[in-house]
């Protein structure tokens with residue numbers, strides 16, 4: 001389960017929306033109820049609904065013409081100068097009526113709210129970087145950068161694709177920039193996205209490793225639960241014994257088992273990845289079956305399949 005605190009925070013936002021629209025509708029309804037004619041008609045509608053439901057249960061024809069009663073209600077509201085739409089709540093999300101779940105599954109609106117919170121936490125840049133607004137002229141080699149972006153945009157668009165994307169290249173090659181474009185693109189698709197630096201990830205793995213009560217899980221929930229995990233700058237984090245390599249391996253394995261996608265940027269060369277993290281992580285990250293490995297260096301795109 002995703003960090004409960006974050007889900008609750010997101011759910012609260014949605015709940016507030018629901019209560020607000022209900023309170024607003026109720027205020028108009030109460031105003032209408034002060035009118036005797038409306039009140040009487042409203043009672044009749046409720047009575048008719050119950051009686052018709054009973055008839056239906058006995059397999060009989062409905063006795064009351066609810067449509068007619070509702071037309072009358074509309075007329076009364078018109079006289080009272082109250083918009084007929086205003087007496088029923090208008091939920092922001094039509095899919096879940098601002099409950100956050102549909103058939104026990106997270107509604108897209110809840111995922112969106114969670115993304116906004118994760119977005120805040122992840123420190124993604126405020127000036128939203130996205131594929132559409134990308135200015136390629138700022139790169140040394142605009143044409144190659146464009147090609148790279150097309151490949152990555154395609155990866156974001158397709159569901160059945162490589163599980164991992166590994167972006168290799170020196171600092172300043174634009175890896176973080178393109179990762180932010182990808183993250184923003186995926187957030188628009190209402191999937192759960194978490195963007196973190198390798199340093200922060202390492203800190204969470206350490207907290208997980210050194211916590212022994214039930215709060216332990218929260219430190220890796222954010223790494224395991226999201227549909228997409230972005231890890232920026234792998235290799236810049238300190239190597240902690242029994243934590244860094246083991247933790248990363250567990251996160252990657254668990255995510256791959258669940259079919260969840262991970263995007264990693266690193267300054268390290270493939271050889272250095274093998275040296276620092278060992279064969280098990282190397283084979284997971286650079287296996288040609290699982291990973292799309294791209295060399296971003298100098299925007300010189302080399303595609304390895």
Ligand SMILES: [Zn+2]
Pocket residue numbers: 093094095096097098099100101107108109110
């Ligand atoms: Zn919804």
